[in-house]
Amino acid sequence: MPEQNMPELTFCRNKRLLTARSYQAVFGDTRYKVAHPNLLLLARPNQLSHPRLGLVVAKKHIRHAVNRNRVKRVVRDTFRLVQHQLDSVDVVFLVRPGMDRLSPKEQTELLEKTWLRLSRKLQVDPSCVN
């Protein structure tokens, strides 16, 4: 949990990918990639001063709307908490089957690890394709 001199931890609309074009840009020019059986992250540097997040949660992979919504909420919440450790990148999160079978706590832990892996990749390898 974050503590002293709290940085801004909001998550408003300018920190999301809003148009189909933004998503296509990330899919077409993926520089970073973090994979796990239950999820996949794609990322690409942007020209802004902050990271942005986009979600792809397909009905095919997670059947019930309740579980889809919860996965999206957890992803957003964890992204919100680690956003200052990431550089200016556009990130697209894709689910894979089985994510809904994890408990909320397991999902949170998994995502915290995943964001850590992404930030490490961004620092080690700031420009190259994975």
Next chain:
RNA sequence: GGAGCUGGCUGGACAGUCGCCGCUUCGUUUUCUCGGUAUUUCCGUAGGUGAUACUGGGUUGCGUUGGGGAGGAAAGUCCGGGCUCCAUAGGGCAGAGUGCCAGGUAACGCCUGGGGGGCGUGAGCCUACGGAAAGUGCAGCAGAGAGUAGACCGCCGAUGGCUAGUGUAUUCUGGUACAGGUAAGGGUGAAAGGGUGCGGUAAGAGCGCACCGCGCAGCUGGUAACAGUCUGUGGCAUGGUAAACCCCACUCGGAGCAAGACCAAAUAGGAAUCCAUUGGCGUGGCCCGCGCUGGAUUCGGGUAGGUUGCUUGAGGCAUAUGGUGACGUAUGCCCUAGAGGAAUGACUGUUCACGACAGAACCCGGCUUACAGGCCAGCUCCCUUU
């Protein structure tokens, strides 16, 4: 105490941290914009125009105050409406739906009450439940026969034929099973054209009679469906299937908020008025009808994107009242999600019965399906005690 039936309610609680979306209070001048006052620039008759300062409002951003924020099924999309556009949804055909009766309702395939039928000891539950005497069709295999019945085994053979017996034989008594008569019994099948008994007969048969069942007409009760220890009448006529076509009665125009309306980069296939009414296009399958398209004149139109539609409604709650009830009426009070890649979450702690099914997307009324449990009310059956 146990087992069960019916109806209704509820769908973890509390605290903290970080966040999301509307509304709201105050502030900041962050963006854009409209106005007022003062000074002043230019053209100067009136007046117009620009700049600076002060000030008021709207809008947007940021901060801040307060308050709100998924369901009983939000689901499946199976019905019915509202709303919007197409004509104001109109006429006919075709098509679809509903189907005991009455009522409720905006409407319904829903609900309530009643009737018939079925199940249960009972409280209760289930019920596509109009018409097969308008017509057409279907019923494999088996079986004699499957819908104007039929004759395999069987029974009979009165009557007629053939034949025997006596003295004679159309007349009496047999034999035969040739014609024929039967539907009691057997057998087939899901289904075989009222049932039981008595009479009757050659054997039989509603052929006759009694009872039961059924049909028709009347009477009585009921708004009606329907009912009846009712009256008369018919020997029985009318097998099944309409979730086969169909008939009868009633209902239904089509699309859907990605409907539609407004502001509007780009691009030019345009809009209004008058004339013309043949062809083409547009709505739903078709026809009628209706609206566009064509020519002339005059100048403006609307994809990306944004705004709106968007939540106050056949709304809830309480009381009174009418009704068996669904529900209606009156009065008072309340406002209770409104996003736009899509808001309610995550984490920590405490607690208990350790938390099911599951997430609003224009809005309502139903139905159906999923569901850990918990609570309340009424009723039934069994056992025990007094």
Next chain:
RNA sequence: UGGGGUGUGGCCAAGCGGUUAAGGCAGCGGCUUUUGAUGCCGCCAUUCGGAGGUUCGAGUCCUCCCACCCCAG
């Protein structure tokens, strides 16, 4: 969110309410052949996505569920 469609062996599929549910590919067994290919014969569906209902009888008709696919910015 709304609109529409499909479901029959492992795969592709036909199927007026009526015997034991066509056919092709694949698979398995056999025959033919020295072996293989080809050809021929045989086997392979306790049930037509599931559950109820109508009917004497349902893959087919009706109702409700389940799964999958397509269309509309």
